[in-house]
Amino acid sequence: MTAAVSRTVPAPAADPAPAAEPSSAAPPPAARRLLDWRLRFAALALIWGFSFLFIKVGTDAFAPLYVTLGRMAFGTAVLAAVLVVKREGLPRGARVWGHLAVAAFFLNALPFSLFAYAELTIPSTLAGICNATSPLWGMVLAVVAVAEDRPNRQRVAGLGLGFVGVLIVLGAWQGFSGQDPAGTAMALVASLSYAVGWLYVRRTLTGTGHSNLAMSGAQLLVGTLQLAVVTPLFAPAPDSFPMLPLLSVIALGALGTGFAFLLQYGLVAEVGPTTAMMVTYFIPVIATAAGVAILGERLSWNTPVGALVVLVGAALTQLPARTRTARA
Numbered sequence: 001m002t003a004a005v006s007r008t009v010p011a012p013a014a015d016p017a018p019a020a021e022p023s024s025a026a027p028p029p030a031a032r033r034l035l036d037w038r039l040r041f042a043a044l045a046l047i048w049g050f051s052f053l054f055i056k057v058g059t060d061a062f063a064p065l066y067v068t069l070g071r072m073a074f075g076t077a078v079l080a081a082v083l084v085v086k087r088e089g090l091p092r093g094a095r096v097w098g099h100l101a102v103a104a105f106f107l108n109a110l111p112f113s114l115f116a117y118a119e120l121t122i123p124s125t126l127a128g129i130c131n132a133t134s135p136l137w138g139m140v141l142a143v144v145a146v147a148e149d150r151p152n153r154q155r156v157a158g159l160g161l162g163f164v165g166v167l168i169v170l171g172a173w174q175g176f177s178g179q180d181p182a183g184t185a186m187a188l189v190a191s192l193s194y195a196v197g198w199l200y201v202r203r204t205l206t207g208t209g210h211s212n213l214a215m216s217g218a219q220l221l222v223g224t225l226q227l228a229v230v231t232p233l234f235a236p237a238p239d240s241f242p243m244l245p246l247l248s249v250i251a252l253g254a255l256g257t258g259f260a261f262l263l264q265y266g267l268v269a270e271v272g273p274t275t276a277m278m279v280t281y282f283i284p285v286i287a288t289a290a291g292v293a294i295l296g297e298r299l300s301w302n303t304p305v306g307a308l309v310v311l312v313g314a315a316l317t318q319l320p321a322r323t324r325t326a327r328a
Contacts, residue, residue, distance in 0.1 A: 037267060037270050037271050040263050040266065040267060041267060041276075041278075041279060043263060044260055044263045044264060044267065044279050045279045045282040045283060045286055046286055047255050047256050047259070047260045047263070048256060048260060048279065048283045048286075049128065049282065049283045049284075049285070049286025049287045049289075049290060050251075050256070050286065050287075050290050051252055051256040051287075052115070052119070052124035052125075052127045052128045052131075052287040052290070052291065053124050053248075053287070053290045053291060053294060053295060054248040054249070054251050054252035054256060055067060055115055055116050055119050055124065055127070055248075055252060056119050056123075056124040056291075056295060057244060057245055057248040057295075058070070058116070058245050058248045058249045058252060059116055059119055059120055059245075060245055061238070061240070061241075061242045061245035061246075062238050062245060062249065063231075063235035063236055063238070064113060064116030064117045064119075064120065064235070065113055065116070065227065065230065065231040065234060065235040066231060066235055066237070066238060067116045067249055067252070068109070068112040068113045068116050068227055068231075069224070069227040069228060069231045070249040070250070070252070070253055071112060071249060071252045071253040071256070071257055072108060072109070072112070072220060072223050072224040072227055072253065072257065073224050073253060074249070074250055074252075074253025074254045074257070074258065075220050075253040075254065075256075075257025075258040075261075076217070076220040076221050076223075076224050076258070077253075077254070077258065078253075078254050078257075078258025078259055078262075079213065079216060079217040079220055079258050079261065079262075080217060080221075082213065082217075082262065083213060083214065083217050086213070088211065088213060088214055089214065090214055090217060090218045090221075091208065091210045091214055091215060091218050096205070096208055096210070096218075097218070097222070099200075099201075099204040099205050100205070100215070100218050100219050100222050101222050101226070102200055102204075103197055103200060103201050103204075103205060103219055104219045104220070104222040104223035104226060105197075105223070105226060106193050106194075106196045106197030106200060107193070107194060107197035107198070107201070107219070107223075108219065108220065108223035109223045109226045109227055110190070110193045111190035111191070111193040111194055111197075112190075113227075114186045114187065114189055114190035114193065115127055115131070115186075115187060115190045117183075117186055118130075118183040118184070118186040118187040118190065119183070120183065121180035121182065121183035122179065122180050122183035122184055122187065123291055123295075123297040123298075124287060124290070124291040124295060124297065125287060125288040125291035125292065125297050125299060125303060126169070126179065126184065126187065126303070127187045127287070128283060128284040128286075128287025128288060128291070129169055129284045129287070129288070129303070129306070129307045129310060130166075130184065130187035130188050130190070130191055131187070131190070131191055131283060131284065131287075132191075132280065132281070132283065132284045132307065132310050132311055132314060133162060133166060133188060133191045133310060133314070134191040134192075134194045134195055134280075134314075135162075135195075135280070135314040135315075135317050136158075136159055136162040136163070136310075136313060136314055136317060137191055137192045137194070137195035137196075138194075138195040138198060138199070138317075139155055139158070139159055139317040140159065140195075141195050141196065141199050142199070145199060154316055155316065155317045157313075157316060158312075158313045158314065158315070158316025158317035159313065159317055160313070161309060161312060161313035161316065162309070162310050162312075162313025162314055162317070163313070164309055164313070165306045165307065165308070165309030165310030165311075165312075165313055166188075166306065166310060167306070168302050168305055168306030168309055169302060169303055169306030169307060169310065170184065170306075171300075171302055212265050213265065216261055220257070220258075264276060264279075267279075280314075281311050281314070281315065284307050284310075284311065285307075288303070288304065288307065
């Protein structure tokens with residue numbers, strides 16, 4: 001999510017989140033603070049992990065593009081409400097909004113839509129695992145597009161291990177039998193889209209002087225407008241609104257896209273981006289458990305084994321490079 005995972009990936013602000021203003025009250029004990037962020041960390045992992053289940057249920061009644069449009073609209077509504085409460089405005093400047101339009105396409109509109117279409121033919125468990133390949137795609141793109149980001153042996157090993165994990169998940173030795181190639185490809189391209197979007201954001205939207213909240217609210221708004229134009233042209237409008245699929249779309253947007261960002265933003269401010277982004281590695285585990293326990297999806301041995309290999313490979317690509325100290 002970015003990991004991204006099938007989730008909202010906020011554009012970064014120019015500066016890290018400001019520290020909280022000092023308070024006259026005594027600070028809470030360290031153990032209590034740790035418990036607080038751990039609970040929020042767990043809640044974020046659960047929300048993003050269940051997003052694949054919400055997509056699956058939503059597409060049972062609505063066209064994938066309408067599931068994505070609803071997701072974006074409810075997510076935008078949550079962030080808009082927070083912006084109003086905090087009395088914070090949206091970014092200004094045509095250049096910033098132009099870059100946000102590109103970021104919204106690659107980080108929201110395209111991957112959200114691809115995951116929704118993919119889950120028409122593949123289980124939510126497989127979609128969640130494909131989402132975990134985003135760090136692997138990110139490393140490949142960084143090597144190709146960022147000259148100064150040269151891979152070391154550790155990251156190359158992680159990339160190779162992650163690729164092997166994907167082959168295990170898909171059952172390559174069986175000729176990929178049992179998996180829909182088109183649906184799997186769409187889920188993998190969705191994960192690639194997150195990596196493309198983050199690279200674009202890194203190059204164009206760093207240093208704008210706007211907060212994470214303002215940038216993300218604007219990004220979701222632009223993505224919602226993009227889908228509002230495209231969806232009626234390519235998908236049939238729903239003629240009914242069954243309760244369970246509708247609630248799933250609302251939860252996918254309000255929780256999995258809007259509220260989840262606020263949780264992530266608070267975690268980054270409190271424990272730092274490295275710890276906060278560790279949530280990425282719990283998402284496929286929760287997505288798999290939810291798909292099997294609630295949706296009754298079948299799970300063969302190669303799916304969890306391959307997912308574990310993918311996660312280990314992705315983790316290796318994200319670990320900081322070891323530096324050698326020169327001897328005097």
